[in-house]
Amino acid sequence: MHVKACTWIEGRDVTQATPAQPRKWHEAFAFLILAVFIWPFIAVAFVGAYGLAFWSYFMLAGPPGSQ
Amino acid sequence: MATLREGRRGLWCRLTSKPWVQLFTRPSTHFSLAFLTLGGFIAGVAFWGAFNTALEFANTEQFCIGCHEMRDNVYQELQKTVHWSNRTGVRATCPDCHVPHPWTLKIARKMAASKEVWGHLFGLINTREKFVDLRPTLAQHEWDRMKASRSAECRNCHSAPSMALDKQKSEAASAHKAQLLTGEKTCIDCHRGIAHQLPNVEELQGFD
Numbered sequence: 706m707h708v709k710a711c712t713w714i715e716g717r718d719v720t721q722a723t724p725a726q727p728r729k730w731h732e733a734f735a736f737l738i739l740a741v742f743i744w745p746f747i748a749v750a751f752v753g754a755y756g757l758a759f760w761s762y763f764m765l766a767g768p769p770g771s772q
Numbered sequence: 773m774a775t776l777r778e779g780r781r782g783l784w785c786r787l788t789s790k791p792w793v794q795l796f797t798r799p800s801t802h803f804s805l806a807f808l809t810l811g812g813f814i815a816g817v818a819f820w821g822a823f824n825t826a827l828e829f830a831n832t833e834q835f836c837i838g839c840h841e842m843r844d845n846v847y848q849e850l851q852k853t854v855h856w857s858n859r860t861g862v863r864a865t866c867p868d869c870h871v872p873h874p875w876t877l878k879i880a881r882k883m884a885a886s887k888e889v890w891g892h893l894f895g896l897i898n899t900r901e902k903f904v905d906l907r908p909t910l911a912q913h914e915w916d917r918m919k920a921s922r923s924a925e926c927r928n929c930h931s932a933p934s935m936a937l938d939k940q941k942s943e944a945a946s947a948h949k950a951q952l953l954t955g956e957k958t959c960i961d962c963h964r965g966i967a968h969q970l971p972n973v974e975e976l977q978g979f980d
Contacts, residue, residue, distance in 0.1 A: 710789035711782075727795050729802040735795045736803065740815035748819065756883035759876055769877055771920035 830882060836866040839892050845903045849968040862929075869925045869967065870914070908971040915960060923959035930959065 766772055787793060800808060829835055837843035847866075850856050855864040871881050890896075897903040918925065932952050937945040951957040964970060 711785040726801060727791070727798075731795055732800055732802050736800075736808065736811060739796070740811055744815070745819050749823070752823075752879060753883060755876075756879035759880035760883045763880060768917040768920040769872070770922060770924070
């Protein structure tokens with residue numbers, strides 16, 4: 706019988722109990738995407754947001770040193 | 773809230789049960805922790821190097837004068853001053869004076885440059901006339917910034933304790949002794965227009 710994902714029986718998700726085995730090249734691909742694109746992008750976005758926060762603060766409070 | 777005993781659960785569950793999502797959220801079945809952390813470590817080192825290289829490139833004069841606004845105006849003016857050519861051959865490049873050294877302030881300055889990108893895209897100073905018209909505003913920004921930081925960028929090279937006052941002209945020596953060494957004033961209070969032309973003084977407000 707085919708059970709659709711997220712079907713809960715007796716308080717337990719029956720579809721989560723038997724995860725499918727991913728293929729090796731799928732995992733390798735996911736690793737590369739994460740390491741080369743996703744995390745670097747998040748890191749740059751984080752640094753950018755950090756700089757933007759300080760720039761905004763300086764625009765309100767005056768340039769650094771005047772606080 | 774009653775617990776759902778049977779039936780289909782919400783959107784989040786359905787999204788996270790997609791095989792391509794689980795590929796990212798589940799532990800790896802083919803690769804060891806040692807391999808994954810090594811891979812992450814190597815990628816991290818490469819990223820850090822690339823990030824720093826890009827940041828340093830954005831801190832070069834070549835990058836600054838990549839826009840004609842800087843190349844045709846302030847860069848030309850700098851070449852007529854002592855900060856470009858002098859007997860010791862030490863010279864200042866754009867970021868030496870205009871980009872703070874502390875990391876947080878440097879990143880904040882890099883983000884502030886998005887305003888310069890805006891100005892470039894919309895041609896706010898794309899002619900000499902527009903630049904000269906806006907010069908009082910632009911100069912005032914830098915003077916305010918340097919005054920607040922007590923001329924931090926000047927002091928990256930110039931050090932008051934290292935000044936040989938006896939080698940200075942007498943009026944310079946007495947001014948430095950009375951106002952710089954006492955901490956009463958810093959470089960920018962007196963030294964303006966030392967690397968670029970001064971704005972038209974009549975247009976300035978509160979110029980002392």
